[in-house]
Amino acid sequence: MSVTSIKKSFVFLRAIIIIRLINAFWVTTFFQPDEYFQALEPAWELAFGARSGAWLTWEWRHQLRSSLHPVVFSAAYLVADHGTRYLPIGSTAKTAVIVAAPRFVQAIIAALGDFFTWKLAMKIYPNSNDSSFALFLQLFSAWQWYCSIRTFSNSLETTLTITALYYFPWRDLLGVARTIKENPKMANSIHQRPGALRLSIICAAFAVLLRPTNMLIWLAIILVSFTRLCLKGPSPLSQAKVIVLFREAILCGTVALGVSLISDRLYFGFWTFPPYNWLYFNISKSLAVFYGRNPWHYYILQGIPLLSTTSLPFVLMALYKPSTSTEEQYNILRTMTLAVGITITALSLISHKEVRFIYPLLPIFNILAAPLAARFFTIPPPTTSQPPRLKKKMWLYLAVGINVLVAGYLSLIHQRAPLEMVSHLRKSYQDFPAAQKDDLYVLFLMPCHSTPWRSHLAHDSMNAYALTCEPPLHTAPNTPERELYRDEADRFYDDPIKFLSTELFAGEGRSPVPSYIAGFEGIEPWLHEFFESTSTGRNLGVTVKPVWSAFNGFFNEDWRRAGRMVIWETVPVERHTDL
Secondary structure, rough: HHHHHHHHHHHHHHHHHHHHHHHHHHOOOOOHHHHHHHHHHHHHHHHOOOOOOOOOOHHHHHOOOHHHHHHHHHHHHHHHHHHOOOOOOOOHHHHHHHHHHHHHHHHHHHHHHHHHHHHHHHEEEOOOOHHHHHHHHHHHHHHHHHOOOOHHHHHHHHHHHHHHHHOOOOHHHHHHHHHHHHHHHHHOHHHHHHHHHHHHHHHHHHHHOOHHHHHHHHHHHHHHHOOOOOOOOOOOOOHHHHHHHHHHHHHHHHHHHHHHHHHHHHHOOOOOOOHHHHHHHHHHHOOHHHOOOOOOHOOOOOOHHHHHHHHHHHHHHHHHOOOOHHHHHHHHHEEEHHHHHHHHHHHOOOOOOOOHHHHHHHHHHHHHHHHHHHHEEEEEEOOOOOEEEEEEEHHHHHHHHHHHHHHHHHOOOOOOHHOOOHHHHHHHHHHOHHHHHHHEEEEEEOOOOOOOOOOHHHHOOOEEEEOOOOOOOOOOOOOOHHOOOHHHHHHHOOOOOHHHHHHHHOOOOOOOOEEEEEEEOOOOOOOHHHHOOHHHHHHOOOOEEEEEEEEEOOOOOOOOOOOOOEEOOOOOOOOOOOO
């Protein structure tokens, strides 16, 4: 690689990092609970101890998740915590820095994903305009803007996958033998430069350890590499190359597996293998369907369109017939399309589906679509020294505008209240008189995991409780007990007055009288009815009045989350006695 090329890459990487840092702190909305409860909550506990108040869900208590992911953010918390001790800032600012630390790290991770998407496109396409369009599609993707800077394991998985694909020895496995014969410099590159292959295997291994379904992508690529299914030209594989591949796969895979096992041993306190536990609980015990079922065509009719947005026509055309100029290029792109097809097909067989489960395919979509989009929107220059000229500008501006509007609404408006709520509670706690802080107690009456928890409440001495939604681990699949199971949040919404009277504020483990109740506006009539019209509620001697509320978007697919989010203060009333 020339010095000029290195400088160009550095300039691009720096620019992409700046864009993703702006992106990270521009997104102020809530998307899905896993961003917090499968990453930041265990990271918070890892950084600040078991008494820090972090909420560890059942997946962590049963070792379904790899500790490698939260370790990254726990390091960010510790660096921020120790670093702010030397800064002349108050406790409020210090807390804000610690809370924001994971977003900074995730922005770097997202930027690396964008960078390696561009680098892989440069490796595949000799035309710089095509590779530039791959980066353009990546940066102007509404989904990428909305999700890449969120601390999902899928976000890290996506970056690891595209990094592994960049370092993957495409030419050695999927090239054409006669091309290599004509150009000896291309021969035996994995013998001469095994470093790239090792990086590829290690990144792929960690992606699989984080999300076992990532294995589908790699099984598809390896299958095509060895069978030459749908490929052109004679195979460049030799016995020597196969030996090197197996040797490096065993060595690098063992290193990645060893790091994972040791990390999990240190985190959980005993030897365990989360990918196996994940498969056992989600597949064998069929617990994934507890969080929803989707039709088999979900990824085809919803997943791919949501990922691709306005680039969907180019993605579909590229999946059907990749735009290629050489046999080697055709083989690489066809392998990518087959990896997409196998992954989508396999994941479609699983009942529980989410768009982010196919998120690692987005960089592949953008690389496949890039030459078609470039040809549609630009005119090739007469000489290579001149930049291409735009055409069909109205369609280009429309496509960009749609992505900007979608990303802007989702990032700034839709479901912004959950983050505002916990931020308000955190600041209220900080402003509370020191003598009264121990008495502050917040009760969250809303669908479980509707807000971030300790990663945003921050203070371990801030007492709070939220409704839970533990799955029926004790039940067998397809049994009446499983079908009739109702978690705590379900029971509240099934019969709010009964739940509050006979469960939450009754019995030995009853809840103390909260200082504040947080929820969606629809529960206010139930609160008044309970506190003012039931004997259990009247005996608590309080009623509620709203002290804070926030807009939460124009719509929500869950009726329980409809309307504004509200914080009610409990205020004393004259105690009534039953006659």
